[in-house]
Every structure is written in C-alpha cells, then in structure tokens.
Amino acid sequence: MPTPNVAQSKTPAGDAGRLMSGAEMLLECLQREGVDIFFGYPGGVTLPFYDALYDSHIKHILVRHEENAAFAAAGYARATGKTGVCCATSGPGATNLVTGLVDALMDSIPLVAITGQVHSKLIGSDAFQEADTFGITRPATKHNFMVRNVAELPRIVHEAFYLASSGRPGPVLVDIPKDVFQAMGHYVPVDSIHLPGYKVFTEGHAGQIRRAAQLIWEAERPFVYAGGGILAGAASAELTELVELVDMPAVCTLMALGGLSSSHPNFVSMPGMHGSYAANMGMTECDLLIALGTRFDDRVTGQLGSFAKHARVIHVDIDPAEVGKNRNPDIPIVGDVKHVLQKLNKAVQEFAPEMREAHAPARVAWWQKVRGWAEEHPYDRRHDPNVIRPQHLMDEIDRFSGGQAVVTSDVGQHQMWAAQLIRFNEPRLWVNSGGLGSMGFGVPSAIGAQFARPDKLVIAICGDGGFQMSIPELSTIAAHSLPIKIIVMNNGCLGMVRQWQTLFYNNRLSSVALECFPDVVQLAGAYGFTGRTIDKPEQLAEALETAFKTPGPYLLNVKVAPMENVYPMVPAGGAVYEMVLGPVEPVAAD
Amino acid sequence: MLQTISILLENKPGALLRVTGVLSARGYNIEGLTVAKTQDPELSRMTITVDVEERLRTQVIKQMSKLVNVLQATDMTESPSVIREMVLLRVKCTQEHRTAVLKEAEIFQARVIDSSLEGFVLEATGVTEKLDEFIDVMRSYGESDVSRSGAVAMSLETKKLRLQPPVPTGAGVAVA
Numbered sequence: 001m002p003t004p005n006v007a008q009s010k011t012p013a014g015d016a017g018r019l020m021s022g023a024e025m026l027l028e029c030l031q032r033e034g035v036d037i038f039f040g041y042p043g044g045v046t047l048p049f050y051d052a053l054y055d056s057h058i059k060h061i062l063v064r065h066e067e068n069a070a071f072a073a074a075g076y077a078r079a080t081g082k083t084g085v086c087c088a089t090s091g092p093g094a095t096n097l098v099t100g101l102v103d104a105l106m107d108s109i110p111l112v113a114i115t116g117q118v119h120s121k122l123i124g125s126d127a128f129q130e131a132d133t134f135g136i137t138r139p140a141t142k143h144n145f146m147v148r149n150v151a152e153l154p155r156i157v158h159e160a161f162y163l164a165s166s167g168r169p170g171p172v173l174v175d176i177p178k179d180v181f182q183a184m185g186h187y188v189p190v191d192s193i194h195l196p197g198y199k200v201f202t203e204g205h206a207g208q209i210r211r212a213a214q215l216i217w218e219a220e221r222p223f224v225y226a227g228g229g230i231l232a233g234a235a236s237a238e239l240t241e242l243v244e245l246v247d248m249p250a251v252c253t254l255m256a257l258g259g260l261s262s263s264h265p266n267f268v269s270m271p272g273m274h275g276s277y278a279a280n281m282g283m284t285e286c287d288l289l290i291a292l293g294t295r296f297d298d299r300v301t302g303q304l305g306s307f308a309k310h311a312r313v314i315h316v317d318i319d320p321a322e323v324g325k326n327r328n329p330d331i332p333i334v335g336d337v338k339h340v341l342q343k344l345n346k347a348v349q350e351f352a353p354e355m356r357e358a359h360a361p362a363r364v365a366w367w368q369k370v371r372g373w374a375e376e377h378p379y380d381r382r383h384d385p386n387v388i389r390p391q392h393l394m395d396e397i398d399r400f401s402g403g404q405a406v407v408t409s410d411v412g413q414h415q416m417w418a419a420q421l422i423r424f425n426e427p428r429l430w431v432n433s434g435g436l437g438s439m440g441f442g443v444p445s446a447i448g449a450q451f452a453r454p455d456k457l458v459i460a461i462c463g464d465g466g467f468q469m470s471i472p473e474l475s476t477i478a479a480h481s482l483p484i485k486i487i488v489m490n491n492g493c494l495g496m497v498r499q500w501q502t503l504f505y506n507n508r509l510s511s512v513a514l515e516c517f518p519d520v521v522q523l524a525g526a527y528g529f530t531g532r533t534i535d536k537p538e539q540l541a542e543a544l545e546t547a548f549k550t551p552g553p554y555l556l557n558v559k560v561a562p563m564e565n566v567y568p569m570v571p572a573g574g575a576v577y578e579m580v581l582g583p584v585e586p587v588a589a590d
Numbered sequence: 591m592l593q594t595i596s597i598l599l600e601n602k603p604g605a606l607l608r609v610t611g612v613l614s615a616r617g618y619n620i621e622g623l624t625v626a627k628t629q630d631p632e633l634s635r636m637t638i639t640v641d642v643e644e645r646l647r648t649q650v651i652k653q654m655s656k657l658v659n660v661l662q663a664t665d666m667t668e669s670p671s672v673i674r675e676m677v678l679l680r681v682k683c684t685q686e687h688r689t690a691v692l693k694e695a696e697i698f699q700a701r702v703i704d705s706s707l708e709g710f711v712l713e714a715t716g717v718t719e720k721l722d723e724f725i726d727v728m729r730s731y732g733e734s735d736v737s738r739s740g741a742v743a744m745s746l747e748t749k750k751l752r753l754q755p756p757v758p759t760g761a762g763v764a765v766a
Contacts, residue, residue: 139615143658196753197661321652
C-alpha cells in the first residue's frame with residue numbers, strides 16, 4: 001500500500017463541500033459506506049480512479065485475475081456479512097467479473113462491483129476495450145447502474161450499497177465511464193435512499209406467525225430446514241432458540257452450515273443430494289417442515305413431487321418470489337427471518353403448557369427415530385491403512401479445526417465431503433460456491449476471508465481441478481504473506497464428473513484425468529512459501545499439524561484414493577429417500 | 591394460457607430490458623408487448639402478454655414486482671379490466687370488391703386511413719379475437735399486410751399504488 005507522498009493529503013473524508021473529481025467522489029462514497037478494503041485490477045479507463053486511490057486510506061488488493069476479485073470480495077462478504085467490493089476495468093475486466101457476479105446472485109451475497117467504461121462519447125462505437133457491461137451484467141446482478149454524469153454518482157453508489165445489503169442481498173454493479181471519473185463536481189451527501197419500486201419485506205404477518213406457532217405444537221414430527229437466509233439475516237441465535245424451545249431436529253443446507261452449530265445436539269446434518277440418510281429421511285417422514293430462509297433448491301429437494309410429501313410446510317423467506325415458487329406452503333410468511341423468528345419464538349412460548357405437552361411423547365419418539373437413522377447410516381469417515389481416503393482427510397481437518405476454522409472450498413467431491421464431515425460451530429466459517437458451483441472459488445475466496453478475519457485460521461480446500469484454476473492467486477497470497485493453508489485433495493481427476501461417469505455413463509471416463517499436476521514443492525517455492533505432497537495415511541495428521549503451525553501460506557497436496565465416490569447420493573431427478581448409500585454396480589445412461 | 595400483465599415502471603435506462611429479460615430468463619414466452627410514457631414522463635406503462643402455465647401466473651407477477659424499477663405489476667387476466675389491441679391493415683383489392691371491403695370495414699368499425707387504386711389501409715381496434723376475425727375477412731379479398739400493436743390494458747378499478755418511502759441512510763455521515 002503506497003503511503004501518501006504529499007504533505008497535504010487529499011483524502012476526501014468529510015470534505016463534502018469541496019470540488020472534487022468523480023474518482024475522488026467514488027472514494028468518498030466508499031469511505032462513507034465503511035469500505036476499508038476492496039479487490040480489483042486496474043486498466044485504461046479506471047486510471048483516474050486508481051490515481052485518486054493513491055492518496056486514499058482504503059486498501060486495494062491487486063488480484064491476478066478479475067474473476068478472483070469478485071470471488072475474493074464474495075469471500076470477504078461471506079466471512080463477515082459486510083458488503084464486499086470489487087473493481088475492474090472496461091471490456092475484458094468487466095466480462096471477467098461476470099462469473100463472480102452470478103455466483104453472488106445465486107447465493108444472495110452482498111457485493112458491489114465497480115467497473116470502468118469507455119468515455120461517454122465513445123460508447124457504442126466499438127471503442128478499444130468497450131463492452132456493453134450494463135447489458136451483459138443485467139441478468140447477472142440484483143440491479144445494475146450506468147452513471148451518466150458526475151452529479152448522479154454519489155446517489156447511485158449509495159443506492160448500490162443499499163440494494164446490495166438490504167432485503168435479499170445480492171450483487172449490484174455500477175458502470176462508470178472514464179469521463180465521469182474525470183469530471184469535477186461537488187459531493188452532495190445522500191441522507192436517504194429513494195427507490196419507490198424496491199420493497200423490502202421485514203416484518204412477517206402476525207396472524208401467520210401465530211398460526212405457525214400453533215402448527216409447531218400440533219406437529220408430532222416437526223423438522224427444521226434452515227437455509228442460507230439464516231446467515232444472511234444473522235438469525236443464528238433465533239434459530240438455535242427455536243430448535244431448543246421445541247426440541248426438534250434441524251438440518252442446515254450447504255449454504256447454512258454453521259447457522260446452527262454443527263456440534264449442537266439438535267443439528268442433524270446437511271440435507272439433499274449428498275446429505276445424510278437421517279437428514280433426507282427426516283425431510284421425507286416429517287409431518288411439519290419449517291423452512292427458514294431457503295428456496296427449495298433442486299439439490300435439496302430432489303424430485304419435488306415426492307419431497308416431504310406427508311408434511312405441512314411453513315415457509316419463511318424475505319423474497320416473496322421464493323415463497324410458493326417450488327413448493328406451495330401451508331403457512332407462507334414473507335419477512336426477515338430474524339424478525340420473524342423472534343416473533344415466532346415468542347408466540348411458541350405463549351402457548352399453554354397443556355398445548356405444548358400434548359404431542360411431547362410423539363416428538364420424543366420422532367427424535368428417537370431420527371437418531372436411529374443417524375446411527376444406522378452415519379457419514380462414512382473410515383480410514384484406510386494403505387491409502388488416504390478423502391473422508392480421512394476431512395476427518396483430520398475437522399479434528400484440527402474443532403469447528404472453529406474458516407474453511408473455503410472449491411466445487412466438487414471435496415466440497416461435499418468437507419460439508420459432510422467438517423464441523424462449523426458458528427456462522428460464516430464455511431465459505432463455498434453453492435448455487436452456481438463455480439470451480440476456482442476456493443483460493444480467491446480464502447484471500448477475501450483471510451483479510452476479513454485476520455484472527456482466524458483460514459483453510460482453502462480445493463480439488464486438483466479447481467486449484468489449477470486459481471494458481472495465479474498464489475502470487476497475491478505470497479505478496480501479502482497471507483497465512484492461508486491450501487489443502488489440495490488430489491485424486492488426479494475431476495472427481496465429481498468422474499463419479500457421474502462411473503455411476504451413470506458406464507464408467508466411460510471422458511476427459512476427466514488431470515495429468516501433469518505440478519510439483520507443489522517447486523510451485524509454492526516459486527512464490528516463496530512451503531509446499532509439500534503426501535500420500536500415506538500415517539503422514540496425514542503430522543502434515544496437517546505442520547501446515548497449520550507454519551507461519552504464512554502453506555500448500556499441502558494430499559494424494560487420495562482416486563476412485564472414491566461421495567455417498568449418500570440422490571441420483572439426479574430421484575426422490576431424496578431413494579439415496580444410494582454406498583458403492584453399487586455401474587449402470588448405463590438411458 | 592395467455593396472461594396479460596400491466597406494469598408501471600420507472601422510465602430509466604434499461605428498465606424495459608429488465609422486464610423482458612426476466613421473462614425470457616425464466617422461460618416465459620412473450621406474445622405481445624406495448625410500452626409508452628404515462629402522464630408522468632418519469633413513468634412508463636407496459637402491457638405484456640405472456641404464454642404461461644396457469645399455476646405460474648402468480649410467480650410471474652412476483653418476479654416482475656421484484657425488479658427495482660417496477661412500481662406495480664398487475665395480473666389483468668384476473669381482475670376486471672379492458673384489453674384492446676389496434677391493427678393497421680393494408681389490403682389489395684380489385685375494382686369490383688372495393689365496396690364490399692368498405693362494407694366489411696364498417697362492420698368491424700374500422701377506419702379507412704388511405705385509399706389508392708391498389709386498395710386500402712384500414713385501422714381497427716378491438717379485442718384480440720375480433721381483430722383476428724377482421725384480418726381473416728380482409729385476407730379473403732386479396733393480399734394483405736398487417737401490423738398489430740399488441741394488447742393494451744386498463745384496469746376498471748383503481749389499484750392503490752404502494753410505493754416504498756425514502757429510507758434514511760447512514761451514508762450521509764462521513765466515517766471518521
């Protein structure tokens with residue numbers, strides 16, 4: 001970070017009346033929004049902005065690819081709940097952000113992306129590095145803006161932050177032409193946001209909440225299905241209170257892990273395609289499903305028609321369009337899940353003891369059933385004396401983390417095993433690309449997460465595929481001596497695709513072998529930090545301990561059994577209770 | 591089935607694209623679309639006809655309402671409303687059929703906009719089905735070309751416009 005080299009700092013904070021450039025005005029806005037760090041990559045049209053940044057206290061992290069700026073900002077946002085900020089230049093810079101924007105859109109992550117645009121006079125002329133960023137990113141964002149003149153810049157930037165973080169969070173992009181960065185104007189403080197068509201539904205319907213409380217006490221087999229909204233809405237404490245008040249089993253989706261502590265006795269596991277037997281059977285056999293901040297995603301529900309078919313459904317979500325989208329609930333409640341749960345918990349407690357006790361024996365029996373399922377078919381975490389099983393690796397990481405470390409992941413088999421076997425005892429420890437499933441997410445999101453949580457051990461668990469999409473960022477990690485521990489679960493192939501080819505395509509393994517994985521000792525060494533490869537089970541505990549105890553970055557390449565499959569598995573389009581629990585004979589695709 | 595939606599939206603750059611974009615992204619086929627400014631030049635009124643399964647109609651309205659620039663989205667198929675369309679039709683006709691064509695036009699309350707030796711240009715408004723008939727009848731007289739406006743709709747009831755009031759923000763205060 002260059003220090004201001006002029007005696008009179010031009011830092012614009014609190015300097016609202018002063019005539020300033022659009023670039024300085026943008027920094028003023030960022031500062032007022034509480035941004036102290038952002039991730040980006042400069043270019044031709046953002047030169048005026050980066051020039052103004054030279055004198056600013058806001059920290060800019062130069063990544064090695066714009067996609068990773070978006071992923072790092074998302075990692076920052078996911079680890080803190082604060083809005084992440086990324087920046088890219090026009091044309092290729094902006095188009096490189098797109099995957100990160102869609103990722104944030106799918107997972108409802110608050111993100112503000114600033115892109116430069118060519119000079120206003122050149123827009124539409126196929127100018128150098130011109131792309132229709134506004135058009136391209138419209139379906140990739142919650143909302144987007146193009147700034148036409150410097151006077152509207154502050155209003156738009158503040159609106160962007162408001163939109164990104166309020167209601168159902170999401171990415172918002174602001175496209176700024178070069179001449180707007182250069183134009184001079186006065187920063188006019190924006191003390192209110194006026195978006196007449198943007199409705200945020202906070203308070204749930206009181207009558208519906210009361211009815212929901214009644215249904216809960218009337219249920220014999222209640223089951224909580226908690227989604228990412230629990231984290232977005234900071235409703236972890238309220239969720240915990242609810243499951244304790246009624247003493248009922250709860251699952252957290254891939255997006256919600258840590259929303260209810262993995263070590264909490266009422267936590268069952270993750271549900272869905274690779275969820276546990278107990279989670280999916282619980283969903284199937286419950287008579288009341290309490291869905292909180294979740295969207296009945298196909299990876300959770302499997303075949304919709306047979307999902308929770310005996311259950312009445314209470315669905316709480318802040319986005320009205322999610323309520324009734326995939327499943328028509330019996331009690332729809334549109335509102336902020338934290339507010340709704342506070343009221344629901346109160347309503348639940350207001351019921352007379354007779355009412356609360358009426359079905360208590362049934363609930364106890366239900367709990368026994370769910371625990372029985374969990375004992376009958378626990379996740380496979382067996383170790384093998386001859387080869388490192390991926391499950392063994394995750395089991396060891398879990399032991400070291402103790403539910404405390406920030407774990408980021410890429411996408412694929414390792415992601416599922418990590419989600420199954422690693423505990424997250426508080427919210428915002430588990431950082432992964434859920435909805436979009438973007439490979440190459442693990443390393444850059446760890447960068448954002450480590451800047452956000454310098455106090456925390458940050459572990460990036462990658463496959464050998466996703467890791468190779470992010471190798472350029474080793475440079476960013478080294479440049480900032482970030483103590484990120486990258487663990488590559490190396491099975492020599494694109495494991496999840498290989499698993500599907502094995503199970504559903506007659507084991508015809510097409511283009512999944514990842515040959516020529518680099519020597520990590522040399523690779524990490526080239527960036528000035530330590531790398532190591534292990535392939536023996538007896539090395540695992542010691543290697544992880546060494547990696548975690550070594551100051552600074554560490555790259556550990558763990559060669560695991562290549563043909564392991566993730567189980568349980570709900571075949572695509574199947575009902576969740578039709579889980580495949582373990583290895584089966586390969587079948588041909590239809 | 592066809593669903594007619596009336597949308598009041600802010601006249602902002604890209605607003606039209608956002609509406610059509612959401613429809614296409616979610617797989618709803620747009621059958622007709624009209625848009626023009628309202629008395630308030632900051633706002634536009636849009637009427638869209640989409641082909642959508644009955645059970646998804648509420649979802650379409652919710653997706654429209656979610657757009658930041660959309661102030662109100664109403665399902666006109668469900669509420670008391672009038673839906674009209676306009677058609678401009680050029681028909682070629684021979685000398686001996688001219689009177690018959692004019693007579694037919696009168697039946698459909700169509701107006702003659704242009705008359706030439708070749709034939710006529712006619713203007714008609716009405717409900718979609720009536721205009722379909724009009725076009726069929728005129729086609730029977732000779733080669734014709736048609737430009738249809740797509741449906742415009744007006745609710746028969748006053749719908750209360752619920753707008754979000756301004757929200758105070760901390761951004762007006764400089765962070766120390």
